[in-house]
Amino acid sequence: MTLICQILALKKSIMLLKKNFIKKRLENMVNKKVMIIGAEISGMSAGNYLQMNGYDTEIFELHTKPGGLCTGWRRKGYTIDGCIHWLVGSGPSINYYKFWNELIDMRELEIVDYVEYCSLEDKDGKRLRAFANVDRLEKEMKDIAPEDTDAIEILEIILRSLFN
Numbered sequence: 019m020t021l022i023c024q025i026l027a028l029k030k031s032i033m034l035l036k037k038n039f040i041k042k043r044l045e046n047m048v049n050k051k052v053m054i055i056g057a058e059i060s061g062m063s064a065g066n067y068l069q070m071n072g073y074d075t076e077i078f079e080l081h082t083k084p085g086g087l088c089t090g091w092r093r094k095g096y097t098i099d100g101c102i103h104w105l106v107g108s109g110p111s112i113n114y115y116k117f118w119n120e121l122i123d124m125r126e127l128e129i130v131d132y133v134e135y136c137s138l139e140d141k142d143g144k145r146l147r148a149f150a151n152v153d154r155l156e157k158e159m160k161d162i163a164p165e166d167t168d169a170i171e172i173l174e175i176i177l178r179s180l181f182n
């Protein structure tokens with residue numbers, strides 16, 4: 019037998035071993051069921067990952083609807099939007115994106131990127147605008163509180179590390 023034939027035979031037996039190992043693991047999982055409390059992002063993600071790994075799952079929810087804290091409702095002509103407004107990983111350049119994409123087809127979501135995420139105003143009318151752009155946010159914060167430069171720069175490093 020040539021060396022190439024020996025390598026091919028070895029590869030084949032490793033693949034067979036791997037296949038048998040996975041088959042055995044899946045067989046062991048048959049009839050294994052996990053009960054999950056709460057149909058919100060934690061519970062539903064757990065359900066998804068368990069099913070991806072061959073487990074059967076059942077989710078129990080106290081409320082009449084799923085969603086938990088991620089919710090909105092209408093009252094007296096107003097929409098109270100209590101859902102999240104800042105989803106870390108909404109864009110493909112951010113490392114969290116791939117995790118969301120394992121659970122939801124992110125291309126199906128309409129993402130609205132705000133220039134200004136929110137603004138805070140004190141009693142004297144002094145305003146802090148929370149810009150989504152880190153450079154603009156840093157400048158805004160330093161203009162308002164130059165004495166906090168060190169803390170602002172630490173925040174900037176943390177924010178940038180989330181995006182890289």
Ligand SMILES: Cc1cc2nc3c(=O)[nH]c(=O)nc-3n(C[C@H](O)[C@H](O)[C@H](O)COP(=O)(O)OP(=O)(O)OC[C@H]3O[C@@H](n4cnc5c(N)ncnc54)[C@H](O)[C@@H]3O)c2cc1C
Nearest residue numbers: 056057058059060061078079080081086087088102103104
């Ligand atoms: C106003 C507001 C704004 C927010 N904004 C942001 C944001 O911009 N970005 C961000 O990332 N996060 C934000 N969050 C946080 C985010 O919404 C939560 O971290 C997230 O939704 C929590 O999900 P969870 O699955 O861990 O828990 P929960 O949402 O608390 O879900 C728990 C679920 O379990 C159910 N449950 C509880 N006990 C039982 C029981 N005994 N039996 C059966 N069911 C049960 C509940 O009914 C609920 O559906 C915000 C939260 C709020 C309130």
